[in-house]
Amino acid sequence: MKDMTPDDISGEYREHMFSYHDGTQRKVLFTNTETQLPEGRLIVSRTDLDGIITDVNHSFVEMSAYHKDELIGQPHYILRHPDMPAAAFGDLWGTVQQRNKWYGYVKNLRKDGGFYWVYATVIANIRNGDITGFTSVRRRASRTKISEAETLYQTL
Amino acid sequence: MTHNFTISPDFNPDHISGWYIFNTWFQRAINEQIHLELYNSANEQRKAIADDQIELIYANPYDATVLVRDKGFIPVARADNKTDEAIIAVNHESPILNVEQLTDGTRISSTDDPDVRMMCMIMLEPAGLDKNNTITTQRDAYILIAKDLLKNDADIGFFLEETYNELSDMTKKQLRPIVRSQIHVIHHLLLVGPKLAHKKNDIQSSLLSMAEDSKGAGVLKSLNFERWIAVEQEEAEFMIDLMDTLTE
Numbered sequence: 144m145k146d147m148t149p150d151d152i153s154g155e156y157r158e159h160m161f162s163y164h165d166g167t168q169r170k171v172l173f174t175n176t177e178t179q180l181p182e183g184r185l186i187v188s189r190t191d192l193d194g195i196i197t198d199v200n201h202s203f204v205e206m207s208a209y210h211k212d213e214l215i216g217q218p219h220y221i222l223r224h225p226d227m228p229a230a231a232f233g234d235l236w237g238t239v240q241q242r243n244k245w246y247g248y249v250k251n252l253r254k255d256g257g258f259y260w261v262y263a264t265v266i267a268n269i270r271n272g273d274i275t276g277f278t279s280v281r282r283r284a285s286r287t288k289i290s291e292a293e294t295l296y297q298t299l
Numbered sequence: 300m301t302h303n304f305t306i307s308p309d310f311n312p313d314h315i316s317g318w319y320i321f322n323t324w325f326q327r328a329i330n331e332q333i334h335l336e337l338y339n340s341a342n343e344q345r346k347a348i349a350d351d352q353i354e355l356i357y358a359n360p361y362d363a364t365v366l367v368r369d370k371g372f373i374p375v376a377r378a379d380n381k382t383d384e385a386i387i388a389v390n391h392e393s394p395i396l397n398v399e400q401l402t403d404g405t406r407i408s409s410t411d412d413p414d415v416r417m418m419c420m421i422m423l424e425p426a427g428l429d430k431n432n433t434i435t436t437q438r439d440a441y442i443l444i445a446k447d448l449l450k451n452d453a454d455i456g457f458f459l460e461e462t463y464n465e466l467s468d469m470t471k472k473q474l475r476p477i478v479r480s481q482i483h484v485i486h487h488l489l490l491v492g493p494k495l496a497h498k499k500n501d502i503q504s505s506l507l508s509m510a511e512d513s514k515g516a517g518v519l520k521s522l523n524f525e526r527w528i529a530v531e532q533e534e535a536e537f538m539i540d541l542m543d544t545l546t547e
Contacts, residue, residue, distance in 0.1 A: 182398055182478045183422055187541060200484065244544070263423065264544040270536065278537070280544040285427040288397075 144217060146170035152256040156165045159225035163218070173225060176257035179283070180206060186261060186281040189268070197276065208254040219279075224252040228299035239267050239277055248284055248292035252277075260289045301332040302495055303352055307359040307487060308338050309412040312440070312463050315522030318526035324518045328505040329498060339431040340439065341411045355502075355516045359383070360485045361413040365543045371500050372490040376527040383485045384460040386417035390448045391475045397480050399425055401455065403432040408444040408453035411437055417545055418480045419457040445470050485538060490528055503529055 146169055149156070156172040180186065180202070187200040187224070196214050204211050207222060210214045214221065223232070227250055238245040250258050261281035267274045304325075306318055311466075315337070321337040333355065338344035347353055348366065358366055360383055366372035389395050405428060409416050418431065436453060438444050441462045447453040449470070460479060463471075489506070491499050509515035510526035519526060 181481075182425065183480045185480075185482050187484065189537075202481070246547075266540055266544050268536070268540055278540045278544060280541055282421055283425045285425050287427050 144169050144221065147172045147254075147256070151254055154256070156256045157183050159167070161220075161223065161225070163220055163223075165218070171223075171225065171252060171254045173252055173258065174256040176255075178206065178253065178257055178259045180259055180261060180281070180284060184283070186279075188219070188279050190219050190277050190279070192274065192276060194277070206253070206259050206261075207251070208257070213254075222251040222253075224250045224258055225298060226258075226293075228296050230299045231296070235265055239265050240274070242267050242269065242274065248288055249281070250292075250296075251281075260284050260292075262288070301334050302354040303336050303347075304333045304355040305336045305338060305344060305347065305353050306534055307356040307412075308341055308344055308382065309359055309410070309415065309459055309462070309518045311462055311523075314522055317518070317523070320521050321518050324509075325505070328509075328515075329501050331495075331498065333438060339375055341413060343390060354495050355490070356492075357487055357489050358543050359412065359414045359487055360538060361417065363488045363490060363535065364542050366490050367535055367539055371493045371496075373489055373496055374530040374532060375489050375503050377486045377530050378491045378522075378524040379526045380527045381461070381486065382483050382525070383414055383418075383487060384482060385415045385422070386458045386460050386463045386476045386480075387419050387422055387478050388410075388456050388458060388463065388474045388476045388522065389454065390447065390451060391473050393454070393475070395454070395477060398422060401426040401428055403428070405433045406452070406454045407433050407435045407457065407458040408447035408455070410441060410444065411441065413538060414485065414542075415457055415459050417542075418482070418485075421545060422478050422480060442466070442470075445474060449473055484541060486530075488538075489527070506524065 144167055152172050154174045154176060156174045159171050161169050161171060184202045186202045186206055188196055188203050189198040190196055196217055196219055199214050231247060235245045245276055249263045250260050252258055262284040263279060263281045265277055265279045268276045268278055319335060322333055326333045441458055444456040445466055448456045506527035507529060510519060
């Protein structure tokens with residue numbers, strides 16, 4: 144996966160080097176600019192068993208600031224923000240692989256370095272008894288819950 | 300042998316005659332005897348489903364989950380260009396301009412349509428509202444929700460968007476939507492039960508060609524549908540997964 148480049152970033156930014164669970168490394172650039180998910184919208188995506196994005200809806204594309212063809216085929220961690228603790232994602236994968244529903248407040252990273260908070264739910268897609276992929280649905284979160292999540296994530 | 304057909308009770312009462320006309324057309328098209336049974340509430344219909352009394356249904360997304368996953372129903376078709384969206388509305392004189400201005404103790408007027416209620420409760424989350432800090436009055440029809448708002452007996456009302464749009468102009472002038480869902484992938488589905496599964500292809504092809512037939516086109520018009528389009532198993536499964544993520 145390509146590093147983020149300053150050409151795509153709006154405003155002042157900081158850098159962070161991620162080392163993902165699959166051995167990939169990526170430099171991300173992030174700013175303090177927040178974009179709010181408009182009321183009434185849902186962000187929907189599907190991944191395969193390895194977390195590779197197979198489908199996204201219009202709201203996903205719009206909020207991520209990527210083009211759809213830049214997203215399909217990429218790992219879902221393309222959206223991971225440096226402020227999100229790795230433990231939250233470990234919990235997510237452990238939960239859905241056991242066929243349980245995962246809920247949580249997530250700060251996502253946009254292509255332009257900005258961020259957006261969502262309340263996310265992820266479930267396994269079970270077909271004929273087997274897990275064939277995962278569906279994630281994200282919705283607008285309350286500011287109170289976001290503040291609580293920010294405080295908690297700083298401790299993890 | 301007569302098969303029982305029903306439709307989700309959230310339909311607009313103006314279209315009741317349209318569904319009876321559809322049923323007449325449909326029996327001829329697939330050469331089966333079909334009885335259209337209409338229920339007054341989602342709960343009554345759900346009991347009939349639980350008792351295996353239904354073999355063909357135009358189901359709301361919430362019930363489609365149970366029908367496909369637990370009862371072995373097969374998706375056949377959905378109305379083109381119709382998605383299930385919800386509206387939260389207020390009296391037009393209400394000071395509330397958006398969801399985040401709502402506070403604990405908000406009075407809600409709602410029908411028992413589970414999909415609309417679920418979508419609207421999700422849209423209240425940014426205000427920190429849920430079933431524990433709101434007061435809900437359940438009504439049998441959307442027009443009664445409008446009346447609750449007009450009489451200030453409720454602060455907000457939950458509507459299926461299509462039904463809201465079909466309220467009279469006079470009523471709509473006295474209401475104001477504060478939020479509309481934009482989900483785009485949740486639909487009512489026409490499903491066939493296991494006893495009619497062998498007729499799925501016949502039913503599907505009859506429905507898909509309906510708009511090309513002059514009588515069929517007239518029937519569609521009476522339902523306010525443009526045409527039917529096919530729904531395959533995976534599309535329905537995807538919608539059901541999505542509904543599952545929204546149900547807690």
